[in-house]
Amino acid sequence: MRKTLSAVAITALLTAALVAPNQAVATTPAPIQPWLAAQLSKPSLLTPRTTVLVHGNDLAAARNAVKASGLRLLSTYAKIGVAVAEGSRSQILAARNQPGVTYLEGNQPIDIHLGTSHQATRGKEAIATRTGADGKALDGRGVGVAVIDSGVDPGHPFFRNADGSSAVVRNLKIVCDPLTEATCLPLDAGAVDTDLLAVGGHGTHVNGIVAGRNVTLSDGTKLQGAAPGASLVSISVGAVLLIVGADAALNWVLENHAAPCGTGVPASKCPPIKVTNNSYGPVGGGAFDPNSATVKLQRALAAEGVVTVWAAGNDGGDGSTALTNPSGQDPTGGILSVASYYDQATGTRDGQVSSFSSRGKNGSVGTYPDLAAPGEDITSSCRIYLPVCTTGLAPLELGDYNTISGTSMAAPHIAGIVAQLFQANPSATPAQVETALVSTAHQFTNGAPYQPDPRGGSTSYDKGHGLVDVVAASDAVR
Ligand SMILES: [Ca+2]
Structure with a gap:
């Protein structure tokens, strides 16, 4: 506000x-x-x-x-x-x-949120107490997450695996040709910092929330992403997001999710993409448009087994009008709209809906977010020389980490959690993943009352079905 x-x-x-x-x-x-x-x-x-x-x-x-x-x-x-x-x-x-x-x-970038957040989601508990179908700790391993954002610094220490390789297995930059106009092509950026090229920072922060590895900073602070075993495919669409560039990125995922590093690279090194994170959208919400290219692309992705995660938006509101991200309102199973939850920096599961989190219209259940995840005061990877990182609250480790708030930070928690759910059940459908998440969400009391959801359970215009519960959701999806 x-x-x-x-x-x-x-x-x-x-x-x-x-x-x-x-x-x-x-x-x-x-x-x-x-x-x-x-x-x-x-x-x-x-x-x-x-x-x-x-x-x-x-x-x-x-x-x-x-x-x-x-x-x-x-x-x-x-x-x-x-x-x-x-x-x-x-x-x-x-x-x-x-x-x-x-x-x-x-071309408005979306606002970009760690520490206590994986306690609030029960994500850390799930990693410690649950295993995937592969018998390994439930940390998202074997699952690819595509992050469509400003870019990423694949060399950032938050993405460094124990063997020195990067969690970022593919690093693409969408380049729109000024001569042929509107022709946007994904180019392989290799180890280049696409966030630096874009003068961004947002994408590096979001990627870290999804799948930052376990790190201990020099002051003893311990950080990790939601799914510290997942593989990242970064698709940079620049610091200033254009819908045509973002659609080109979704289209690339639609065509390449089964083998994102090419058919010659084994899934053990570069696993299939099972979820995309989309922390962007128009300011002020807008009407859901089933004819938009974005919606057609996400429906085609759902049909091929890929979940789409949207930030609900940072426009706040009071339920009198729908301010949520239009594409996230898609009733298709496996399209998730994520509201921001504030754990009061304590990891509590009975905290608050963030004031900035976009509300749906009271009574129009289709405009409500699906569920909430931590999005306020979230610490993740940054670079001090990138604009969004200079706006953070608390630079750590010479600015390599910073604390930022927004539904842009809530969505990537869910993207990482979706990777955990696919590790738990690799044959789950996107609709089953959504049902597992919303049916097990914790209905904390702050904010708008819960009302019956025609599709099952009860929901609210500010936080959807409630705060994600990774332990319960991963048990429900098996
Ligand atoms: Ca949904």
Whole structure:
């Protein structure tokens, strides 16, 4: 909520600055997305070239505006009259005044949350007391998790296996060709830090929450991811996420989940992907669109045995309107929308729903999150030179770890837990995984009351069916 208020205040300041008396152009400057306005008001946070979605009355108007303002065209959405471009702050502001421009939208990254969190989820207990179908500790081993995010630093110590190899078994970067437009291809980035390329940090933090290995910092702090045995496939779509890039990443998973490192690489080194983590989405929720490419891709993935995990969003709310991530509202079994839970830094299972966690609309059960996982004050891998890591609460180990909050931190807990469930039962369907998770969730009392869910059990508009219980869910899925 604090974030929302400050963004509004900054927007107001920026707008006042822009409506200058010497403005020569007769047209009223096109409205600007509050998030983008906030970014533009803080030039220090901007990369030299910032991505912007220029909305026009039609595609020609959008393209002309890009050209006239000196922006570089990256891609277009022809049917909706949107040109995706990049450029400097002044170029972006100039585009507001071009004829036929209706709206400027930023490419908003999603907010990014360890320590006590695996106590709250009973994840640590599951690793210590449960085994997979392989007879090994239930740490997600033998399961691949694809993380679609800003990127990852595969050389970060949080990803280092005992033999010196990295938990990141495949490191891809989606590159959208500016010449052919909207053509986005996954390129192998090898050991390159794709998060550094993207000037991100979010992805390295999220990957760590999914499958960071057991580490002990120099001050004695012990950290691990939800599934410290799982394998990571990072698909970088840049620090500023474009839906076309994210869809290209989901499409890559659809085509390659069975052998993500190629057919020549054995599953023992590079296991099949069974779940994707998606800690991004539009701000302010929106209507569920069954015709979107994203929804078609996640349904095809579910049919092929791959679970899709979504961050519910960081727009808070009071249940009067649906603010949850639209794609996460898909009723298809195996599509999970994750709310943020705060364990009060104690590991308690009777804590709170995070105030920032996006609420569904009271009475419209389809808009509710499915369940909650820790997303507040979560410590994971960072790099001090990456922007999101400089915003953290408590840099540890020279900034290699930091504490951040958001449903972006809650979702990867569930992605790791889904890996644990597939280790417990490799032949489980995505729908069975979802049922196991929601039917066993702990119904803590904070927040909105629980109401009957037509699909079984009871749910709530702020935290879904309740806080994940890894021990009970892994027992239920067998
Ligand atoms: Ca669901």
